[in-house]
Amino acid sequence: MSNPSLLILPGDGIGPEVMAEVRRIIDWFGAKRGITFDVSEDLVGGCAYDKHGTPLHDDTMAKAQEVDAVLLGAVGGPQYDNLDFSVKPERGLLRLRKEMDLYANLRPAQCFDALSDFSSLKKDVVAGLDIMIVRELTSGVYFGEPRGVIREGNERVGINTQRYTESEIARVARSAFELARKRSNKVCSMEKANVMESGVLWREVVTEVHQAEYADVELSHMYADAGAMQLTRWPKQFDVIVTDNLFGDLLSDLAAMLTGSLGMLPSASLGAPMANGRPKALYEPVHGSAPDIAGQGKANPIACILSFAMALRYSFDMGDEAARVEKAVEQVLADGVRTADLMGPEGGTPVSTAAMGDAILAALDASL
Ligand code: IPM
Ligand code: MG
Numbered sequence: 001m002s003n004p005s006l007l008i009l010p011g012d013g014i015g016p017e018v019m020a021e022v023r024r025i026i027d028w029f030g031a032k033r034g035i036t037f038d039v040s041e042d043l044v045g046g047c048a049y050d051k052h053g054t055p056l057h058d059d060t061m062a063k064a065q066e067v068d069a070v071l072l073g074a075v076g077g078p079q080y081d082n083l084d085f086s087v088k089p090e091r092g093l094l095r096l097r098k099e100m101d102l103y104a105n106l107r108p109a110q111c112f113d114a115l116s117d118f119s120s121l122k123k124d125v126v127a128g129l130d131i132m133i134v135r136e137l138t139s140g141v142y143f144g145e146p147r148g149v150i151r152e153g154n155e156r157v158g159i160n161t162q163r164y165t166e167s168e169i170a171r172v173a174r175s176a177f178e179l180a181r182k183r184s185n186k187v188c189s190m191e192k193a194n195v196m197e198s199g200v201l202w203r204e205v206v207t208e209v210h211q212a213e214y215a216d217v218e219l220s221h222m223y224a225d226a227g228a229m230q231l232t233r234w235p236k237q238f239d240v241i242v243t244d245n246l247f248g249d250l251l252s253d254l255a256a257m258l259t260g261s262l263g264m265l266p267s268a269s270l271g272a273p274m275a276n277g278r279p280k281a282l283y284e285p286v287h288g289s290a291p292d293i294a295g296q297g298k299a300n301p302i303a304c305i306l307s308f309a310m311a312l313r314y315s316f317d318m319g320d321e322a323a324r325v326e327k328a329v330e331q332v333l334a335d336g337v338r339t340a341d342l343m344g345p346e347g348g349t350p351v352s353t354a355a356m357g358d359a360i361l362a363a364l365d366a367s368l
Helices: 015-033 048-052 057-067 087-099 164-181 197-213 224-233 245-258 302-314 319-334 353-366
Strands: 003-012 039-041 071-075 105-110 129-137 143-153 155-161 186-191 218-223 240-243 266-273 277-285
Touching: 003 015, 003 057, 003 087, 015 071, 015 302, 015 353, 048 087, 057 087, 071 087, 071 302, 087 277, 105 164, 105 245, 129 164, 129 245, 143 266, 164 186, 164 197, 164 240, 186 197, 186 224, 186 245, 197 218, 218 224, 224 240, 224 245, 240 245, 266 302, 277 302, 302 319, 302 353, 319 353
Parallel strands: 003 039, 003 071, 071 277, 129 240, 186 218, 186 240
Antiparallel strands: 105 129, 105 266, 143 155, 266 277
16 A cells, blocks of 8 residues: 655745754654655645745645645745735735635644643643644635625725535535544534524524434534634634625634634544545644744744644544644653743743754653
């Protein structure tokens, strides 16, 4: 059997720096665990635009469709702010999500014990937190038509459309229920059924799927604004949250900060199974390209490394090896190793991106 294949797209800003640490972890698995990946690397985002005039070359798109999993760093930067919408770095990422049909975006927010003092919320609110946001990723207002800026009389009008089909709602609901069964068996669905017809349909379809296929899972519904409030008030009331593309974008950034830093949160974007049984998959940190600290070796590589751990679990069925990486991260944090984003008000000396990678590799060695 051939090695599992990975396409690495480091992207822009801190993407290449954090991905360099992931490459070292991948190499560690080859050297120490006999788990070898066929790795190829390519461009996405602003760097792809600089080279090809498009944020995602067709050849890169084709490669992404062929590999077992894609690992992505981050896209975007201020130098691209004035580009036409159609070639902005973010369009590269959105094209990957859409054309690979990665409809279920899993964003786990876990608070590591060592960081529970560090959240802006009280320790007892976040200590031991372990929730999973399942964000719909290929539809909704991100992709709905009509869209654009048009002229109406003597003024301009900006238009985006929230649109969801029943089948789009049903499939992401199933992903959430399946995950819940492997966790604490609870799903909370969030929308704005009080003001949006698409939210009314969302609630109906989630309820129908639940009754027909997942009646053993506890289901609740919440308006997304109230959900945001409850997430900061008492996040531990949740297990799995399922929500649409835009609400999921917002709520997952909020959930990330419960854990202390956006630099901690990984994600998996999964689609339908391929011929080999593995799901179409892309793994990326939730954080962005952080242009303000790019190139300085300050970025926290943990979110990207934990995204690779999610690849081990969800694409390659190596839950034990994923847990090995997660435990190594936990150990390093317990030892007090901190990148700048993880420094509390009491200060201290932050380590570099590469030194965080060194520490995690040492913890992996110690796990053998
Ligand atoms: C995310 C990001 C993206 C999104 C951007 C970079 C297009 O914020 O993955 O959360 O809005 O989905
Ligand atoms: Mg976001």
